[in-house]
Each structure stands twice: as structure tokens, then as C-alpha cells.
Amino acid sequence: MSKAVQLSYNQAGYLRHGPKFAALARETSGQLPWTLSEAATGVVQIQGITLPAYRDPLTGALLHCADFSSFKTAGVYIIQIDEIPSEPFRIGDNLYGTLTRDALHFFYLMRSGIALTEQYAGKAWARPAGHLSDKDIRAFAGTDAQGTKWDGCSFSIDGSGGWYDAGDYGKYVVNGGISVWTLQNAFERMPDSFSDGDLAIPEQQNGIPDILDETRWELEFLLRMQIPSGQPLGGMAFHKLHDRVWSGVPAELPTYMDNNNEMKDGASWGRYVYEPTTAATLNLAACAAQAGRIWKTFDKAFAERCITAAEQAWEAARTNPIILAGNVPGAGGGNYDDVNVEDDFYWAACELYASTGKPEYEAFIRNSPYFKTFQGLNGHGAAYSMNWADTAALGSITLVTVKTALSEKDINEIKDLIVKTADRYAVIQRNDAYATPIDASGFVWGSNSMVLNNAIILALAHDITGDRSYLSAVSRAMDYLLGYNSLRKSFVSGYGIDTLEHPHHRFWANDPVKGLPPPPPGVICGGPNAQIQDPVAEALGLIHRPIPMRYVDEIGSFATNEVAINWNAPLVWVASFLHRAFQR
Numbered sequence: 001m002s003k004a005v006q007l008s009y010n011q012a013g014y015l016r017h018g019p020k021f022a023a024l025a026r027e028t029s030g031q032l033p034w035t036l037s038e039a040a041t042g043v044v045q046i047q048g049i050t051l052p053a054y055r056d057p058l059t060g061a062l063l064h065c066a067d068f069s070s071f072k073t074a075g076v077y078i079i080q081i082d083e084i085p086s087e088p089f090r091i092g093d094n095l096y097g098t099l100t101r102d103a104l105h106f107f108y109l110m111r112s113g114i115a116l117t118e119q120y121a122g123k124a125w126a127r128p129a130g131h132l133s134d135k136d137i138r139a140f141a142g143t144d145a146q147g148t149k150w151d152g153c154s155f156s157i158d159g160s161g162g163w164y165d166a167g168d169y170g171k172y173v174v175n176g177g178i179s180v181w182t183l184q185n186a187f188e189r190m191p192d193s194f195s196d197g198d199l200a201i202p203e204q205q206n207g208i209p210d211i212l213d214e215t216r217w218e219l220e221f222l223l224r225m226q227i228p229s230g231q232p233l234g235g236m237a238f239h240k241l242h243d244r245v246w247s248g249v250p251a252e253l254p255t256y257m258d259n260n261n262e263m264k265d266g267a268s269w270g271r272y273v274y275e276p277t278t279a280a281t282l283n284l285a286a287c288a289a290q291a292g293r294i295w296k297t298f299d300k301a302f303a304e305r306c307i308t309a310a311e312q313a314w315e316a317a318r319t320n321p322i323i324l325a326g327n328v329p330g331a332g333g334g335n336y337d338d339v340n341v342e343d344d345f346y347w348a349a350c351e352l353y354a355s356t357g358k359p360e361y362e363a364f365i366r367n368s369p370y371f372k373t374f375q376g377l378n379g380h381g382a383a384y385s386m387n388w389a390d391t392a393a394l395g396s397i398t399l400v401t402v403k404t405a406l407s408e409k410d411i412n413e414i415k416d417l418i419v420k421t422a423d424r425y426a427v428i429q430r431n432d433a434y435a436t437p438i439d440a441s442g443f444v445w446g447s448n449s450m451v452l453n454n455a456i457i458l459a460l461a462h463d464i465t466g467d468r469s470y471l472s473a474v475s476r477a478m479d480y481l482l483g484y485n486s487l488r489k490s491f492v493s494g495y496g497i498d499t500l501e502h503p504h505h506r507f508w509a510n511d512p513v514k515g516l517p518p519p520p521p522g523v524i525c526g527g528p529n530a531q532i533q534d535p536v537a538e539a540l541g542l543i544h545r546p547i548p549m550r551y552v553d554e555i556g557s558f559a560t561n562e563v564a565i566n567w568n569a570p571l572v573w574v575a576s577f578l579h580r581a582f583q584r
């Protein structure tokens with residue numbers, strides 16, 4: 001059981017060479033004394049006075065903040081502000097190595113179509129294979145919730161494997177895209193941070209870094225979602241695969257809900273792939289192209305298969321540029337209704353260019369409105385750069401990561417935009433008493449991924465400039481997620497004292513009576529959401545709380561407390577970045 005925590009601090013601990021802040025919210029104007037003592041002996045190591053009290057603009061809390069960044073001795077400590085102590089926490093170098101691996105292992109535990117054995121999943125999280133009948137699945141035919149009619153198709157496909165998206169059993173190509181990209185990008189940037197044998201997964205002894213084994217599991221699914229050439233709309237990818245009706249929360253294991261059209265009333269039940277879309281096709285093109293260059297040295301045949309599929313997808317999307325996602329017929333999945341696909345075209349072209357060097361892709365990039373702009377830049381709207389729907393930044397990041405024939409000047413211009421965007425996030429973070437690198441516009445469904453994705457931009461600014469202040473900014477973004485926030489909650493399971501325990505997840509429902517396990521360590525939830533978008537948030541009256549406090553650790557709150565592949569992927573990226581950056 002988690003404990004109530006009274007101070008805001010990183011409950012998982014602090015990097016020896018990183019910034020270290022803890023805070024007390026209290027309506028007193030004067031500065032307060034603080035001490036840092038060794039947990040075992042109670043001996044005070046250093047002490048000081050809190051920084052001048054600062055009123056947090058978003059929560060209204062008056063914060064008294066202890067800065068003990070100068071203390072760099074590894075150990076286990078307690079920080080006390082006035083008479084309020086923390087729980088013991090660590091200061092050390094290896095805080096994020098374990099988190100990187102746990103956050104990555106999440107993906108194995110989300111695999112569909114394979115039994116999770118005790119050997120790799122651990123006793124608590126082992127389970128039978130889910131949705132084996134995705135191997136032979138038909139396209140939905142009928143009318144969607146918006147009244148659009150879909151014809152279905154005459155053939156069935158193999159839609160097996162892949163990762164479940166989140167707490168539900170859907171598998172969505174659009175969201176698979178940014179998730180695979182983020183993990184592949186982490187590998188591409190920091191190849192020596194990942195190796196074979198990192199993870200407890202069946203492929204751990206095959207000579208290939210486990211992170212790539214894991215992304216391949218999803219890639220193979222994405223490739224299966226592509227309509228074979230020769231069929232109508234050949235080369236396009238189906239948008240998604242999911243149940244027609246939501247399966248129950250929490251008690252239904254994935255095996256209970258197969259493609260059982262016959263099981264209930266055939267008309268409204270069952271599991272289907274849904275119409276192909278331009279967005280899904282471009283997500284496939286982008287990730288498969290990225291995989292094509294990464295896999296070259298590991299498995300040439302697979303790399304070539306990826307490039308071929310990516311180019312076919314690109315061609316198909318060019319031929320069918322406006323097939324947009326519909327609305328879920330029935331209520332068994334999310335829409336991921338990505339209706340602007342121009343950014344996805346740009347992203348896919350960047351990946352194809354970086355992998356093939358073909359002039360046609362370069363020409364496309366140069367003509368795109370996204371070339372030499374960067375989402376999130378001051379004056380360009382909301383303060384975030386990327387999410388499942390907005391993917392142009394992914395393409396630009398690839399252009400500055402992978403050597404291409406683009407000129408130094410072109411690349412520097414893009415780098416400059418990334419740094420300027422990071423500067424905007426750094427200012428937002430400095431103005432926020434809880435060091436959150438998002439402003440009110442970022443507190444949407446999945447806000448924690450907005451924090452992480454903005455942290456990626458800050459990390460890239462460090463890579464580009466070498467300026468260590470960006471490193472601190474990334475570290476403080478992680479502090480926010482691990483407990484330095486107004487809820488004094490760690491949003492990551494297993495990392496802290498008061499951590500995520502009741503995610504919206506069908507299997508990790510934390511219900512011992514039903515035999516359902518708690519979340520495994522290293523899973524991040526969606527986080528505070530300004531909008532009230534689920535019945536639990538509504539019933540609890542979260543709307544009456546300040547925006548960053550509109551969160552509840554309850555299984556029913558899918559709009560604040562679900563888990564998702566596109567949220568854990570940037571957790572892997574940022575944790576691995578911090579682990580590496582702060583090793584001395």
C-alpha cells in the first residue's frame with residue numbers, strides 16, 4: 001500500500017550530479033529551514049533555508065523549496081522542510097538504468113498473440129496468449145457512428161501479434177507508429193545504451209538488442225495490417241483492429257474476447273479490422289522506413305522487407321491522400337481520428353529520405369510546409385511538439401539525427417528551431433513551481449506524455465548545444481513525474497512511495513480477489529487532464545480542482561489513469577537519456 005507523502009520531491013531519488021529540489025506547499029510568507037540527513041543515522045549532512053516562497057500559477061499553491069543540488073554523496077537520505085520530513089530516498093548514479101529496462105519490459109507484457117511465460121513475465125504477470133484468432137480477421141462492413149458506410153473487403157487478413165494499445169485490447173496503427181518510432185529513435189541516437197540480454201524476453205539471446213526485438217514485434221503487426229498488393233487499395237494499411245464492444249473492466253483476460261462473431265448477437269459483437277486510412281498508411285511507411293536503416297546490420301532481409309513495405313505504403317498514400325479515419329461503430333475502441341495527414345506525409349518522407357537518399361523524397365520534404373518549421377515553437381500555437389496525431393517533429397528530429405545529403409546549413413536551421421522550441425519549454429518550466437515543462441495547453445488526456453515529449457526536445461537541445469542547463473531541465477521534468485508535483489504522487493508504478501497502483505487496465509487491475517495483478521514496475525499513467533472525460537473524474541468533481549490536480553489513481557478513470565504504448569515509449573527514451581547523460 002502506498003503512503004501519503006507530505007512533501008513534493010522525486011520519490012525515486014536524485015542523480016548524484018543532477019539538480020535536487022524538494023518543496024513544501026504552505027501559506028507562510030517567510031523562508032523555512034531545511035535539513036538533509038542520512039536515513040540510517042539521522043546525521044544531518046547539509047542544511048539551509050528555502051528559496052523565497054513562490055506561488056505556483058496553475059495550482060495557486062505557495063511553495064517553499066529546498067535546493068540541495070550541491071550535495072553529491074551517494075546514499076539514502078531524508079529531506080526535512082521545517083518540521084515536515086520526506087520518506088527515505090536515494091541519491092546515486094544508477095536511478096534510471098533500471099527504469100529504462102522496466103519501462104521497456106512493459107511492451108513485452110503488452111504483447112498480443114503470445115503466451116507470457118513466468119520465465120519472462122514473472123509469476124504475477126504471466127498469462128495465456130490473447131486474441132490468437134486475430135490471425136484470420138475480417139474488415140468491418142457497415143455504418144459507423146457518424147453514419148459513414150464502410151464496405152469491408154472480400155478477404156480476411158492476419159492481424160495477429162503486436163502490442164495492445166493501452167488498458168484496452170485494441171491495436172491501432174496510428175498509435176503504434178509514434179510508439180515504435182520513439183523506441184527506434186532512442187536506439188538510433190544511443191545505440192550503445194541498449195544491448196541483447198537487457199530484458200527478460202524470449203529473444204534475449206539472439207544477438208540483437210532487445211529494444212529492437214521488442215519494436216519488431218509491433219512492426220511485424222504493422223506490416224500485417226498492410227493490404228496486399230493486387231487487392232483493392234493494395235499498399236494501404238488498415239487503421240486499427242479492435243472489438244466491436246468494449247470488453248469488461250477489470251475481469252476479462254484477453255483470451256475471453258476473441259473474434260467470436262458467433263458468440264453473442266453476431267451483428268454488434270466480434271473483433272474486426274477497420275477501414276484503411278492515409279494516416280495509418282503513412283505511420284507504417286515512416287516506421288518501416290526507419291526500421292529499414294536500423295535493421296540493415298542485424299537482419300538484411302528484414303530491413304529490405306521494411307523498405308519495400310514503406311515504399312509501397314508511400315505510393316498507396318500518394319494515390320489515396322484523403323482516406324480519413326471514421327468514428328467507431330459501436331463502442332469497442334478509440335478513434336485515433338487523425339484528420340490532418342500533411343504532417344504524416346512529411347514525417348514519412350523524412351524517414352524514407354534518411355533511409356534511401358532518393359531525390360523524390362527530398363523534393364517532397366522541401367515542398368512541405370513542415371520543412372524548417374517546428375511545432376511548439378513560440379508563436380506556433382500550443383506548447384507541445386508531437387503526439388500520435390502531430391508527427392512532423394518526428395521527421396525533423398530524424399533529419400538532425402541521421403546523416404543525409406542535406407546541407408550543413410539546412411540541418412543547422414532545423415537544429416536551431418529545435419533549440420528555440422526547447423527554450424520555450426524551459427521558460428514554461430521555470431515559471432511553473434513544480435518544474436513542469438508544459439503549460440495549461442499541455443494538460444490534456446495523456447499529459448504525462450506531453451511532459452516526456454517536451455523533455456525529449458529539451459534533451460535534443462542539450463545534444464545540439466552542449467548546454468548543461470537543458471540536462472537539468474530534463475531531470476526536473478522527470479522529478480515532476482516521480483513525485484515533485486502538486487499531488488505528491490509518482491505517476492510511475494514501483495518508483496516511489498505513493499505510486500501509480502490502480503491503472504485503467506484490464507489485466508493489471510490490482511484485484512487480488514479476482515487474481516488480477518498490480519501494474520508491473522515502470523508503467524506511467526496518462527496523468528492530470530484539464531477536461532473531464534470519464535465518469536470517475538466527473539463523479540469526483542475533479543473539475544473543481546486546479547488543472548494539474550485533476551487526476552485520480554482509480555481504475556475507472558480512463559481519461560487520467562490509463563496506460564498506453566505511446567506514453568511508455570517516451571518514458572524509455574527520457575530515462576535512457578538521463579541514465580547516460582549523468583554517468584561520469
Ligand code: 9MR
Binds near residue numbers: 170445446
Ligand atoms: O491518447 C488518446 C487521447 O489523445 C484521446 O484524446 C483519447 C480520446 O479519443 O484517446 C486516447 O487514446 C486511447 C485510445 O483511443 C484507445 N486506447 C486507449 C488510449 C489511451 O487512453
